[in-house]
Amino acid sequence: MAQNLILVAIVLFLCLMAEKLSGKVGMPALILFMGVGMLFGSDGILRIAFxxxxxxxxxxxxxxxxxxxxxxxxxxxxxxxxxxxxxxxxxxxxxxxxxxxxxxxxxxxxxxxxxxxxxxxxxxxxxxxxxxxxxxxxxxxxxxxxxxxxxxxxxxxxxxxxxxxxxxxxxxxxxxxxxxxxxxxxxxxxxxxxxxxxxxxxxxxxxxxxxxxxxxxxxxxxxxxxxxxxxxxxxxxxxxxxxxxxxxxxxxxxxxxxxxxxxxxxxxxxxxxxxxxxxxxxxxxxxxxxxxxxxxxxxxxxxxxxxxxxxxxxxxxxxxxxxxxxxxxxxxxxxxxxxxxxxxxxxxxxxxxxxxxxxxxxxxxxxxxxxxxxxxxxxxxxxxxxxxxxxDVRMTFNDYKEASEITMMQMEIPEGHNWENRLVKDVSMPTGSLAVMIKRHGETLIPGGDTRILAGDTIVLSVPAYESGGQEHLEEQEITPKHRWCNKTIAELMLPHGTLIVLVRRDNENIIPNGQTEILEGDHVVIYR
Incomplete structure (x- = not known):
């Protein structure tokens, strides 16, 4: 029993080494796995008759x-x-x-x-x-x-x-x-x-x-x-x-x-x-x-x-x-x-x-x-x-994730917002976030600490990507033309109790939604249940 376990472990280690070697020699690792099997086989070193x-x-x-x-x-x-x-x-x-x-x-x-x-x-x-x-x-x-x-x-x-x-x-x-x-x-x-x-x-x-x-x-x-x-x-x-x-x-x-x-x-x-x-x-x-x-x-x-x-x-x-x-x-x-x-x-x-x-x-x-x-x-x-x-070819697989560990979030500043008429350096930003741009009257401003925030501004924040702790149930749905949410505001959806739309990804922007946010074709909606 002990010998068999050691033998299996050696096979796995050799296959892992073969996988590493394949990247250097440019040969698919699978053929090297076959080679390891032939090495152990009836004509190989260990002559295992199978x-x-x-x-x-x-x-x-x-x-x-x-x-x-x-x-x-x-x-x-x-x-x-x-x-x-x-x-x-x-x-x-x-x-x-x-x-x-x-x-x-x-x-x-x-x-x-x-x-x-x-x-x-x-x-x-x-x-x-x-x-x-x-x-x-x-x-x-x-x-x-x-x-x-x-x-x-x-x-x-x-x-x-x-x-x-x-x-x-x-x-x-x-x-x-x-x-x-x-x-x-x-x-x-x-x-x-x-x-x-x-x-x-x-x-x-x-x-x-x-x-x-x-x-x-x-x-x-x-x-x-x-x-x-x-x-x-x-x-x-x-x-x-x-x-x-x-x-x-x-x-x-x-x-x-x-x-x-x-x-x-x-x-x-x-x-x-x-x-x-x-x-x-x-x-x-x-x-x-x-x-x-x-x-x-x-x-x-x-x-x-x-x-x-x-x-x-x-x-x-x-x-x-x-x-x-x-x-x-x-x-x-x-x-x-x-x-x-x-x-x-x-x-x-x-x-x-x-x-x-x-x-x-x-x-x-x-x-x-x-x-x-x-x-x-x-x-x-x-x-x-x-x-x-x-x-990246990995985008064709479900396990693809972007390499970046940050994401972009936009905030609308209406009249009366507690950030209105305040300098960027004086507002309390979310922990780990950074104001990377301000959109104002069709122009894009790169803000500094002395930039004043005005009503009607759209502030784009760089924030750390969310990592689930395993207890939350987050789902993402792509909105197709026939999706029942398409072209409706969130207030019109009548979501079940305990369900919340926490994020709308639209093109390259992440939108924090409210009841008046309209769901459009092509949006990716993140749902918390």
Missing amino acids: DDYGLAQNICLIALCFIMFYGGFNMKWSAARPVAVKAICLSTIGVVVTAGLTAVFCLVVLKFDFVDAFLMGTVLSSTDAASVFSVLRTKKLNLKDGTASILEMESGSNDPVAYLLTMIGIMMKTGGSLSSLPYMIFAQVVFGLAIGAAAASLGILLLKKGTMQAAGMDMILVIALVMSAFGLSEAIGGNAFLTVYLMGILLGNSNIRGKETLIPFFDGMTGLAQIVLFFLLGLLSFPHKLPQIFFVSLAIAIVLTVIIRPVTVFLIMKPFKCSSRQCLMISWAGLRGAASIVFAIMVIAASSSSSDTLFHTVFMVALLSVAIQGTLLPFVAEKLKMVDDSC
Whole structure:
């Protein structure tokens, strides 16, 4: 027991060191996690013999479950909404086209039999969410024309389609009756969506209305909801990946309690899931077998990257009038990774007649993809002039926060205000605040201590950013044209007892509201309950 604990700790420390090293050498950390697994594996230094594909499948599915959930939970829908149709087309039609073209190449050129060619196409048909998220975030790589949001949403939502195709392939491999195929597709889609929406609704209800007695219970509640939704969907034939991804989107973009603690918690949990997932995939591999399938894997990787992915992307994106540069950028960023390898493990675990050739071929393709495409992604983006330096890619995630620890607040000075006709240095400013400008009759004044405040002035104060102590329940709502508060004054809203609008963020200004403050389209309203 003690030795196992020490061994696990060493693995985690090595993976953390690998993550640090990745920033210096410019290589994605995920591939180094695989390297650590290979180092510990049957051909490595410690020679840990591990070839239990059933156990590996179960562990990897749990890890993927939380990676998929967090991909949806941390996706900012307001940033993804303008490109949602493009991303969904890539994650559905694109996956089917990629699977078909890859299968044809394996069948015609590489002389695979039909079922093996189909399976190779299906398991390699999706881009990998963990790899794409990791590269974009660690490199802080924002891309023009909403390309980062397209890639995030595509990679987060295409696993359910690839999973469905893989299940069809497993049915063919194991001799299952294809007469049940229509029902299986129906169940995967309908049950997957229904359970995801129901679990998210329950989570929103509990996190809005319920109160936990101990700190940290919200995290346990969400973990329980994710695991139960995934398990229930899997049990009744739904698409479990679709379930948790949809659940994540709905929960993450709702005004639930404790989101500021849930996001960093699941960020860390997803990081651990990625370490476990990629380490286990490396541990499961047998490096001495890789040379045997290297040239086949290299051929598949080259054709997939240079021909199949670009053809698929141009076919889908050009009708949306996307530029050729954007299509090339999306094509290069179609990384294959852990999801493809996990689907290959599922095939081997489900079919006793399957050899581990499929696993090692897909493993090598993913290794080449993450190593070459992932490493060169910033370089390609720069050469294609697709890098957007005007904003941070993290703004497309729900955990983004501005670096500044101060905020701006404006105060109107009506006649009779106790600051009227007084010098700035003589008034009692809020603790830690500073008068940075005075707006007077269309002019902006930079005040000093001897500046006199007049009736009708608008004073802009710099104040320390608020940090919640954990007991308050603050929510923020974006006012859309159809929001019931839009174009109404606060006095007209008839807010419930115990509810107060404490701040209205409008453009670059923070307004302390009163009953006559009108809520406008585009405002961000902060509510205290």
